Amino acid sequence: MKVFMLGWEFPPFISGGLGTACYGLTKGLDHLGTEIIFVLPRGPEKLQLETSPTTSQAASQRRLGTFRYTRFRTVDAVIRPYVSPGVEDEPEPVAVGARRAKVRAKGPAERVRIIAASSSEGPGGHYGGDLFYEVERYAGLACEIAASEGDFDLVHAHDWMTYPAGIAVADMTGKPLVVHVHSTEFDRSGVHVNQRIYDIERAGMTRAQRVICVSHFTRSIVLQHYGVDPRKVDVVYNAVEENGTPESRTLPPITHDEKIVLFLGRITMQKGPEYFLAAAKRVLEVMGNVRFIMAGSGDMTRRMIELAHQTGIGHKVLFTGFLRGDDVRRVFRMADLYVMPSVSEPFGIAPLEALANDVPVLISKQSGVSEILSHALKVDFWDVDEMANKIIAVLRHPPLQATLRDHGSIEVRRLSWVDSARSCLKVYETAVSPA
Amino acid sequence: MASVCFYFQVHQPFRLRRFSVFDRSSDYFDDERNRQICRKVAEKCYLPANAVIEELATRYAGRFRVAYSLTGCVIDQFRLYAPEVLESFQRLAQTGAVEFLSETYYHSLSLLYSREEFAEQVALHRRTMQELFGQTPRVFRNTELIYSNDLARIAAEMGYNVVLCEGADNLLGYRSPTYLYTAPDGIPVRLLLKNYRLADDIAFRFGNKNWSEWPLTADKFARWVNQINGHGYVVNLFMDYETFGEHQWAETGIFEFLRHMPSELFELPGNDFKSPSECAATYPASGEYDVPHLISWADTERDLSAWLGNAMQSNALHELYKLEPAVKACGDPTILRDWRRLQSSDHFYYMCTKFLADGTVHQYFNPYDSPYDSYINFMNVLDHLRSRLPKQDAEPAPRAKASRARSKTATPTAKAGRKPRSQKPKAS
Numbered sequence: 001m002k003v004f005m006l007g008w009e010f011p012p013f014i015s016g017g018l019g020t021a022c023y024g025l026t027k028g029l030d031h032l033g034t035e036i037i038f039v040l041p042r043g044p045e046k047l048q049l050e051t052s053p054t055t056s057q058a059a060s061q062r063r064l065g066t067f068r069y070t071r072f073r074t075v076d077a078v079i080r081p082y083v084s085p086g087v088e089d090e091p092e093p094v095a096v097g098a099r100r101a102k103v104r105a106k107g108p109a110e111r112v113r114i115i116a117a118s119s120s121e122g123p124g125g126h127y128g129g130d131l132f133y134e135v136e137r138y139a140g141l142a143c144e145i146a147a148s149e150g151d152f153d154l155v156h157a158h159d160w161m162t163y164p165a166g167i168a169v170a171d172m173t174g175k176p177l178v179v180h181v182h183s184t185e186f187d188r189s190g191v192h193v194n195q196r197i198y199d200i201e202r203a204g205m206t207r208a209q210r211v212i213c214v215s216h217f218t219r220s221i222v223l224q225h226y227g228v229d230p231r232k233v234d235v236v237y238n239a240v241e242e243n244g245t246p247e248s249r250t251l252p253p254i255t256h257d258e259k260i261v262l263f264l265g266r267i268t269m270q271k272g273p274e275y276f277l278a279a280a281k282r283v284l285e286v287m288g289n290v291r292f293i294m295a296g297s298g299d300m301t302r303r304m305i306e307l308a309h310q311t312g313i314g315h316k317v318l319f320t321g322f323l324r325g326d327d328v329r330r331v332f333r334m335a336d337l338y339v340m341p342s343v344s345e346p347f348g349i350a351p352l353e354a355l356a357n358d359v360p361v362l363i364s365k366q367s368g369v370s371e372i373l374s375h376a377l378k379v380d381f382w383d384v385d386e387m388a389n390k391i392i393a394v395l396r397h398p399p400l401q402a403t404l405r406d407h408g409s410i411e412v413r414r415l416s417w418v419d420s421a422r423s424c425l426k427v428y429e430t431a432v433s434p435a
Numbered sequence: 436m437a438s439v440c441f442y443f444q445v446h447q448p449f450r451l452r453r454f455s456v457f458d459r460s461s462d463y464f465d466d467e468r469n470r471q472i473c474r475k476v477a478e479k480c481y482l483p484a485n486a487v488i489e490e491l492a493t494r495y496a497g498r499f500r501v502a503y504s505l506t507g508c509v510i511d512q513f514r515l516y517a518p519e520v521l522e523s524f525q526r527l528a529q530t531g532a533v534e535f536l537s538e539t540y541y542h543s544l545s546l547l548y549s550r551e552e553f554a555e556q557v558a559l560h561r562r563t564m565q566e567l568f569g570q571t572p573r574v575f576r577n578t579e580l581i582y583s584n585d586l587a588r589i590a591a592e593m594g595y596n597v598v599l600c601e602g603a604d605n606l607l608g609y610r611s612p613t614y615l616y617t618a619p620d621g622i623p624v625r626l627l628l629k630n631y632r633l634a635d636d637i638a639f640r641f642g643n644k645n646w647s648e649w650p651l652t653a654d655k656f657a658r659w660v661n662q663i664n665g666h667g668y669v670v671n672l673f674m675d676y677e678t679f680g681e682h683q684w685a686e687t688g689i690f691e692f693l694r695h696m697p698s699e700l701f702e703l704p705g706n707d708f709k710s711p712s713e714c715a716a717t718y719p720a721s722g723e724y725d726v727p728h729l730i731s732w733a734d735t736e737r738d739l740s741a742w743l744g745n746a747m748q749s750n751a752l753h754e755l756y757k758l759e760p761a762v763k764a765c766g767d768p769t770i771l772r773d774w775r776r777l778q779s780s781d782h783f784y785y786m787c788t789k790f791l792a793d794g795t796v797h798q799y800f801n802p803y804d805s806p807y808d809s810y811i812n813f814m815n816v817l818d819h820l821r822s823r824l825p826k827q828d829a830e831p832a833p834r835a836k837a838s839r840a841r842s843k844t845a846t847p848t849a850k851a852g853r854k855p856r857s858q859k860p861k862a863s
Binding site: 375388400407 | 456457745747749750788804805807810811814
């Protein structure tokens with residue numbers, strides 16, 4: 001099986017779960033011997049430095065060390081999903097390179113920030129601020145790469161920004177198209193759906209031979225809001241890389257008197273930060289020695305800081321900004337409980353990372369990951385009292401925390417990207433030779 | 436001779452309502468849900484099954500026997516929600532074909548945590564049996580057939596000379612549950628051992644179309660019983676009464692099976708039905724059944740891990756029984772009743788995290804989405820109950836640090852409470 005794969009981001013330079021998921025799945029497929037040509041917008045400088053200097057095309061190609069059957073080809077653009085419209089009051093969570101300039105997109109493209117490398121290399125180094133133009137340009141470049149690549153069996157496109165490229169390559173080559181839904185416009189924007197993005201999502205799902213959703217939760221959105229034939233929609237769950245990294249255990253212990261409840265994620269509407277604060281207030285009515293940490297950044301950060309102060313719990317809530325690497329592991333080590341109160345979470349890899357770091361989790365029922373975790377506390381995101389009830393129980397009853405942690409860390413170790421890749425291969429087989 | 440000894444367990448717990456840490460009411464039980472379940476099981480199981488038993492008792496006057504153990508919880512619920520079921524049991528008592536057994540009133544694990552509470556609950560249950568059915572039970576069965584040599588000794592001290600328990604393969608070895616045994620060390624107690632293969636054929640496999648013996652007909656089962664003839668005395672078919680019509684739906688033919696099994700059995704010469712007391716009076720003991728560690732009839736492990744398998748369960752039980760002195764000192768009968776209803780083993784069964792092997796069975800009977808929800812709910816109720824106790828008598832409320840220390844050592848206080856983790860009979 002040879003796959004022409006279209007993605008937007010890849011670790012370590014990511015802003016959300018999409019990059020993590022693409023990396024894990026690709027690694028799993030690679031492990032199973034699947035040949036992959038992974039087309040990526042131009043990545044960070046490091047990636048560029050390793051790029052073959054002979055490339056005179058808009059795309060360059062390289063092979064990462066850990067991959068045996070995967071080749072990466074980059075096109076000259078960096079466009080990241082997940083940035084919402086509104087106030088941007090935080091420094092960018094992800095450093096994509098030392099030199100960069102932010103270009104605020106206009107009109108419907110506001111929710112996506114375009115970052116163009118300040119030093120342009122080769123054709124396409126300079127481009128405008130319209131995301132949709134970029135998406136189309138990416139489609140064109142992807143077609144050029146596809147034409148230069150020769151034969152492959154199918155096209156696999158991750159999330160809406162690559163769907164036009166996926167459709168173009170599939171149309172050009174006549175190969176089957178698989179689109180992978182990591183999130184939908186309904187998850188990201190609630191009722192304020194961007195019609196143009198919705199149209200692209202729908203076109204991709206309609207054109208595709210198979211649609212992969214990251215959960216049944218997402219599958220039901222795809223069926224309900226996009227009118228896709230249920231017979232062609234499959235679920236392939238995500239997994240977690242690096243289960244319980246050994247070095248995290250060698251970090252010096254952190255001593256603190258207070259119980260710590262952690263929110264870690266983008267502080268945006270989709271992640272439900274205001275429900276976290278409302279539950280915090282209820283918890284603090286019952287117990288005192290608790291601190292709530294909100295780690296992350298996003299367009300609702302300032303509003304959340306204000307809300308914490310307005311409700312009189314400001315002194316109990318700590319905003320850390322965006323954390324990475326060892327800082328993430330440190331904050332996990334401090335935490336007694338990780339809470340993910342997402343309003344709509346297609347999957348949610350972060351709770352798996354929390355469990356892998358031996359932190360019990362309380363997750364919203366409106367999440368894909370709640371379908372695969374038994375050893376987790378679950379709550380409707382809007383049920384603030386129940387969220388507080390469960391937080392208090394974990395903090396008050398160490399046996400609860402211990403049981404969740406012990407079983408949860410075992411459960412999360414059973415999840416493997418190779419298994420996800422295996423399910424993905426089954427979808428490929430159906431796409432290539434329909435029954 | 437091969438004697439079939441039927442014993443049916445009848446029990447419904449008082450399920451808790453959703454009780455948040457913010458709740459202020461002392462109303463802990465989900466009356467509506469308990470009423471609905473009691474009514475449903477009455478219609479599907481208790482009433483039709485009692486009708487069949489009454490029919491058999493009448494038709495085979497003096498030749499058909501069956502034994503029941505009704506918990507105090509289920510009797511209380513019959514009184515509240517289904518008095519006609521209680522009346523039908525009283526009619527059965529009058530046929531003379533039915534023996535009623537002793538157990539703890541609240542279907543509790545009190546044996547493991549408080550001998551005093553255990554003795555009080557057994558006495559309460561015995562009085563209830565006398566009042567309702569005009570019988571003084573002579574045979575003891577403990578909650579979920581939890582048993583060890585210690586229990587035999589305690590039961591003997593309480594005046595029982597027959598005790599029911601599980602016929603566990605690892606304890607029996609080459610021996611068969613079709614014989615009677617005695618407890619070791621001269622404890623004057625006869626043991627009737629559950630024949631889990633034949634009992635589970637009815638209780639668990641009857642309606643399973645993938646089972647190689649499906650469909651299990653009355654004459655086939657009678658032939659299996661008849662094969663015991665000459666290789667033992669008894670076939671102890673101990674099971675939940677809810678097998679009939681609730682676990683095995685009426686559509687599986689379970690009631691027809693029950694109705695026709697006696698006539699098929701009587702057609703083969705040398706077989707009959709006996710009550711537990713009659714078995715013990717008729718047949719000799721064939722050896723000692725030595726059970727140093729606790730066993731039960733649950734799951735494939737036949738141990739206590741369904742109720743005491745994780746830290747939450749042992750913590751909840753430990754905290755519950757710690758309240759005993761304060762509850763009994765306060766003299767409030769409502770508090771005592773609430774505390775005792777919290778002792779039903781079901782509350783701890785819901786907290787079981789053995790998801791993979793036996794988990795499916797647990798989930799089927801579990802009113803909670805997860806064992807964690809069940810623990811949180813139980814502990815909230817327990818915290819509230821503790822708040823109703825007079826301060827000077829109450830234990831200090833468990834704050835996180837205190838109970839962290841306790842959780843490490845939270846094992847049953849009774850000597851019998853050691854968990855037989857190493858024992859693992861093969862799956863039935």
